[in-house]
Amino acid sequence: MDYTEAILWYAAWPILIYVAYRFVLLNLHHHAKMERLEMLEERFGDQCYDTDPLLKEDLK
Amino acid sequence: MEHLDPSLVDWSRAQFALTALYHWIFVPLTLGLTFIVAIMESIYVKTGDEWWKNTTKFWMGLLAINFAIGLATGIIMEFEFGTNWSNYSWIVGDIFGAPLAIEGLMAFFMESTFFAIMFFGWEKVSKRAHLLSTWLVAVGSNLSALWILVANGWMQHPVGMHFNPDTARNEMTDFWAILFNPNAYSKFLHTISGGYVLAALFVIAISSWYLLKKRNIQFARRSIMVAASFGLIVSLFNVTTGDDSARQVAQHQPVKLAAMEGLYDGKPGAEIVAFGILNPNKKINDTQDPFLFKLAIPYGLSVLSYHKLDAYVPGLKQLVYGDKEKQIMSAQGKMDRGTKAVTALTNYKKAKASKDKLAQAAALKAFDADSAYLGYGYLKAPEEVIPPVATTFYAFHTMVIFGSWFILLFMIILYLTMTNELHTKRWALWAGVLSLPMGYAAQEAGWITAEVGRQPWAIQDMLPVGMATSNISSGSVMITFWMFAVLFTALLIAEVSIMTTQIKIGPKEAKHV
Numbered sequence: 109m110d111y112t113e114a115i116l117w118y119a120a121w122p123i124l125i126y127v128a129y130r131f132v133l134l135n136l137h138h139h140a141k142m143e144r145l146e147m148l149e150e151r152f153g154d155q156c157y158d159t160d161p162l163l164k165e166d167l168k
Numbered sequence: 169m170e171h172l173d174p175s176l177v178d179w180s181r182a183q184f185a186l187t188a189l190y191h192w193i194f195v196p197l198t199l200g201l202t203f204i205v206a207i208m209e210s211i212y213v214k215t216g217d218e219w220w221k222n223t224t225k226f227w228m229g230l231l232a233i234n235f236a237i238g239l240a241t242g243i244i245m246e247f248e249f250g251t252n253w254s255n256y257s258w259i260v261g262d263i264f265g266a267p268l269a270i271e272g273l274m275a276f277f278m279e280s281t282f283f284a285i286m287f288f289g290w291e292k293v294s295k296r297a298h299l300l301s302t303w304l305v306a307v308g309s310n311l312s313a314l315w316i317l318v319a320n321g322w323m324q325h326p327v328g329m330h331f332n333p334d335t336a337r338n339e340m341t342d343f344w345a346i347l348f349n350p351n352a353y354s355k356f357l358h359t360i361s362g363g364y365v366l367a368a369l370f371v372i373a374i375s376s377w378y379l380l381k382k383r384n385i386q387f388a389r390r391s392i393m394v395a396a397s398f399g400l401i402v403s404l405f406n407v408t409t410g411d412d413s414a415r416q417v418a419q420h421q422p423v424k425l426a427a428m429e430g431l432y433d434g435k436p437g438a439e440i441v442a443f444g445i446l447n448p449n450k451k452i453n454d455t456q457d458p459f460l461f462k463l464a465i466p467y468g469l470s471v472l473s474y475h476k477l478d479a480y481v482p483g484l485k486q487l488v489y490g491d492k493e494k495q496i497m498s499a500q501g502k503m504d505r506g507t508k509a510v511t512a513l514t515n516y517k518k519a520k521a522s523k524d525k526l527a528q529a530a531a532l533k534a535f536d537a538d539s540a541y542l543g544y545g546y547l548k549a550p551e552e553v554i555p556p557v558a559t560t561f562y563a564f565h566t567m568v569i570f571g572s573w574f575i576l577l578f579m580i581i582l583y584l585t586m587t588n589e590l591h592t593k594r595w596a597l598w599a600g601v602l603s604l605p606m607g608y609a610a611q612e613a614g615w616i617t618a619e620v621g622r623q624p625w626a627i628q629d630m631l632p633v634g635m636a637t638s639n640i641s642s643g644s645v646m647i648t649f650w651m652f653a654v655l656f657t658a659l660l661i662a663e664v665s666i667m668t669t670q671i672k673i674g675p676k677e678a679k680h681v
Contacts, residue, residue: 109342
């Protein structure tokens with residue numbers, strides 16, 4: 109009996125979890141920047157970009 | 169084997185359906201929430217930010233409530249195999265028992281042991297040991313589901329066994345064939361990914377409620393971000409596993425597929441009904457249109473079932489009455505051969521009792537020729553092979569329509585979260601809240617499709633449900649049905665009220681490190 113297809117499908121389970129985890133981390137990274145920008149905007153208004161130019165660059 | 173009291177069969181079936189439906193309110197959330205919690209705790213360990221620890225603890229608390237109540241319904245369901253389905257357990261216990269035993273010994277103990285560390289061990293073990301426990305709970309709970317679904321997949325497509333005419337039992341001959349059964353892996357992956365979708369909806373719904381109430385803003389936004397990201401990936405995977413499940417159903421349970429789609433007349437290039445209202449007066453052998461209204465996608469069913477535009481998909485008429493041109497045997501033909509198998513088995517037992525070796529060998533030869541149709545020998549009419557079409561059709565379409573909506577919802581929520589607009593879009597927050605009951609409905613609809621759609625079989629083509637129950641009084645099953653109905657409802661009310669209280673209290677938010 110050839111179980112290759114079944115083994116590949118079962119192997120997809122941990123891969124799915126890993127991909128989902130990495131996708132969460134990727135979005136979290138972006139989200140952290142958004143939160144930081146929000147905080148700076150609250151503190152410094154539009155000048156926040158001068159305060160943290162790298163942030164503006166990241167958000168482009 | 170003999171036919172049992174129909175009311176006993178109905179009450180036994182109702183009791184199992186009740187237990188399974190209640191059990192399935194709790195299980196999918198556990199399957200998915202364990203992984204969401206593990207991901208959140210991984211972020212905590214990775215960043216060292218106490219804020220994530222508190223967030224993890226909040227969702228873990230809700231998980232614990234759900235886990236405890238899910239356990240109670242699950243144990244009752246396993247006992248019902250012995251009390252209400254002893255004929256079934258006798259005939260296939262050698263096969264069905266093995267995955268259930270592995271589930272109990274390996275997965276369940278693993279899950280429960282590490283659950284204690286996960287829940288009570290925050291200050292007692294190291295960060296990494298705790299994280300490992302959390303991941304092991306997630307893996308263990310999903311491995312529990314694996315073995316149950318291997319058993320269920322076997323019932324939908326029995327493989328790796330042979331029927332022993334001496335004991336009238338099916339015995340396992342190939343464990344790997346059962347584990348790697350196409351129905352087992354497609355059912356496992358589709359079911360667990362469905363659970364992940366529900367867990368993502370659960371986190372989004374509660375977090376959206378916080379945002380609507382303008383409280384715990386940061387907690388809610390971050391939780392939504394994690395859940396929507398996780399939900400989007402797993403819901404896309406859920407579509408691919410659903411596609412594989414449909415292919416398995418087309419190959420091994422074509423009557424179920426025809427019922428899922430309300431397909432009475434088979435055809436090449438069959439369309440798939442995206443939305444439809446069935447004609448309640450439609451009978452299999454009349455010429456009425458099966459639908460009062462439908463929106464269909466041309467060639468969709470052929471593509472879904474066989475991945476070919478012009479593939480022929482048989483309808484209920486062909487599957488019940490046969491089609492010589494397409495080489496489809498009629499249900500009556502299968503019943504005739506099943507009856508021959510039953511007769512041969514009876515003759516074998518008689519010959520064995522009289523120690524007539526020649527007659528024994530002849531009966532066994534006759535039995536082997538028709539044993540594949542043994543189950544059909546216990547049916548009374550060809551139309552009995554048709555499951556309840558309306559229930560199967562509507563359940564299947566509820567699952568698919570809601571499942572498609574969830575993908576769109578995850579996309580919208582994730583986009584609005586990433587653009588920092590979610591908290592200003594009340595319609596999106598309400599959509600997040602209201603999608604949670606839809607998630608539960610989709611879960612239950614999936615199970616109804618799988619289980620109602622395979623009627624009249626307890627084991628596909630082998631054992632009709634009417635032959636599988638215990639020979640006990642229907643009154644006792646009826647009484648326990650109502651007892652369980654009250655008990656499960658009380659458990660559900662308890663879960664909802666404890667969870668609601670915890671949600672209203674809300675998470676303890678810590679400052680960032």
